Amino acid sequence: MGGCVSTSSRRTSGSMGRREEVSPTCCDIGFCGQKRTKRTFSDHVIALHHLPSVPNRVFTNGKSRSSCIFTQQGRKGINQDAMIVWEDFMPEDVTFCGVFDGHGPHGHLVARKVRDALPLKLLSSMNSCQSRQNGSGQTCFKGSLKAADLDKDVSAEERLILLWREAFMKSYKAMDKELRSHPNLDCFCSGSTAVTIVKQGSNLFMGYIGDSRAVMGSKDNNDLMVAIQLTVDLKPDLPREAERIKRCKGRVFALQDEPEVCRVWLPFDDAPGLAMARAFGDFCLKEYGVISMPEFSHRLLTEKDQFIVLASDGVWDVLSNEEVVEIVSSAPSRSSAARMLVDSAAREWKLKYPTSKMDDCAVVCFFLDGKMDSESDYEEQGFSSATIQSYHSGNAGESDDSCHRSEPSLQRNFTVRPSEESEGFGNRRPHPEEFEGNEDTVAGEDQNWLGLEGVTRVNSLIQLPRFSEERPNP
Template sequence: MGGCVSTSSRSTCSSRSNGEPVSPACLGRGCCGQKRSKRTFSDHVVTMHNLPSIPNRVFMNGKSRSSCIFTQQGRKGINQDAMIDFMSEDVTFCGVFDGHGPHGHLVARKVRDALPIKLLSFLLSNQSKQHESGRTCFKGNMKKSDGTDSEKDGSAEDQLTSLWREAYMKSYKAMDKELKSHPNLDCFCSGSTAVTMVKQGSNLFMGYIGDSRAIMGSKDTNDSLVAIQLSVDLKPDLPRESERIKRCKGRVFALQDEPEVPRVWLPFDDAPGLAMARAFGDFCLKEYGVISVPEFFHRTLTERDQFIVLASDGVWDVLSNEEVVEIVSSAPTRSSAARILVDSAAREWKLKYPTSKMDDCAVVCLFLDGKMDSESDYEEQGFSSATLQSNHSGNANESDDGQKSEPSLQRNFTVRSSDENDTYSRVLSADDEGNGETIAAEDQNWSGLEGVTRVNSLVQLPRFSEERPNP
């Protein structure tokens, strides 16, 4: 779900590990320029570029001090979902990224790795400008001091929200710009969604594009657990999204054989068929209404708020918000909640769509009281000691786009015939992360691009944006 298709015969486009607390220089200094060291802004940015070696960063199946994450490959090829949980002091950053198109898995990973750095960089830059102008310094937990009236508190909270809003807007814009100019990553017909969240004290800040979703499990006045949706699935048929796309000459319609999936099409060709209105990448549609501007959301958390779930659309296609809250809350251990949720989604795919191939699923479960199970055995979740060591080691491997990436475990695959190996090796060689399950023998006939394009061969769209004749 959430990919691109083409009906044209001429052109086709598919669309923390546990460890010691991280250095205060990394994502999560208090939103206040208190003098803790003589480090400069540039020092912070340089430190953030060592993000892959920071121990409190989880990007594969596992858990941290207050969250767990899990992803499972679907039946459409390479797992194009990515996720991250990053903690520092009183700040937690979580994100889920769902790639689509021939290079969608690379786009999702690139955004996963680069976006937190950009977000912090712009936040620190904005803080520095505020301090230089003599504005009031404030902390993220927004605790009221004696004698402080509500008007001043409101003003301080507004300033904090404004800082994060601006940081989100600038970082998403910069992320898309970097993807467009990336020398080794073609994002013309590939892209990624993003739903990202920052918890700072009792404040929750969120920015999102695409159709990945965030919900919260919270207790109502009767102490019953209810689901609260925190984000909106930015589909092309939403009135405001559709109007923008049509103003930009893009087209929005669904195919006859899938009337429930509205897609974005070029004005002069039935391609690429993007099933979302906002995304990173997808530059073939950026002039026709698809944007990377995030929706921003702020919420003040209370004691009634229990946990937050971020997930890709592979989960939401088969499970409701209420079902997700019920599954997470009833998990035998908190550290297993994400895995159990993905397992539940996989079962629902088989029941509801027996003739369709399951989509990739990625889940982040954050428990807001900051508590986790006591050091439960990783074997219960299928995590080996090698997984833990790989998350802690500072060694970097070469990634698909020529950049240094984190150490990872390789996925295990079933044995195929020599003919099949020739077909699949080119696709699987790009997938360097062990975040999928073993593929059963009866599912060996999957295609690396199935679910993204309706043909077996991919013909790249021409770079028409510069050659389009003037009206």
């Protein structure tokens, strides 16, 4: 396995489709000295303005060599979910997968922006972290450490984990910073979750914020399929999350008409009522404990591990981990697994919450053996091998250009709470970034708190339309 990233290159032909001669700078895990046959970071840089056409990058309903993805609009308005599978993300068996659930008036734009930009920031961060650790332009890191390595006490696997941890932390921070300064995208009361994974050989690296979730289907010692939850739903009622928010003077409580859903509120206003403790965007709450720092974890995959399901909370609100794994493992074809899961979630919404509007659903089914159905099997399910199916909201092939459309500015809600409820608000509150320094905390004392209780029917209760009408293209 290996992964080379380079920010410098020299063109050998005027054609965009030709290979490039790449500088020797690389982040290489057991790959140095071998001939490159796959795309490198320099290729991705050139393709930044052509992301929808990048090979092996799937972001609308369809399939790749090892996965299928599907999304369906709920009944709340435009589909605010986004998803991606990017094979050949880095050379030699490296795949990136992600699901992003937007919320707020501009949540659909935030989710798409994160889907497009975050993977590239992760690549750049990985290259930067490796370069700094080695302290030279020749940044080759081999799988077997030698005496000349900077830290003789750290194994190759431990160093790889540290590299990816720092890359995830830096890329998530950079993503949120870009959203804050985006000239045409108002993220004051809009944001997005993110659950992202990188598979590199037998290593699985995960970074996530919000309440989208990753679950793995694996076989136990009796060869029976079991569900293993890989991520924690980072909701406000998670003890560690609630404590951070309260220290920053944010408020956490549930409304009387939905006591099962804890939300984050401003200290002086009953808004916006965010149903998650971490998110991209949502800058009205970033001073009051909501952060964008991801939880990071690593897992060593085995032959018993079969597939990974990433999905937005529209799926997890109505289906258990075990039900999801059962649906995927019993699908008539791997190509149809994601769509079957979304269809099952839609049926459960009608049964369990007939008076509630179904949430958007987005699913990525990633099969760890790298195999997919034959083309004929796939076409029988009504798909195409290319990513030709669009989102139900009609945004197939969209890119970051959608963020430049004219959008109305959000009006701040200045409702003031009674003075007695604001007492003590003048005291100094810790900035949320003070809590971001402890990157070693993954789950800690909350390891067993899975955040499965409660149903988030609406992610934000801001007193504004949940979405704004997109203007048709001229």
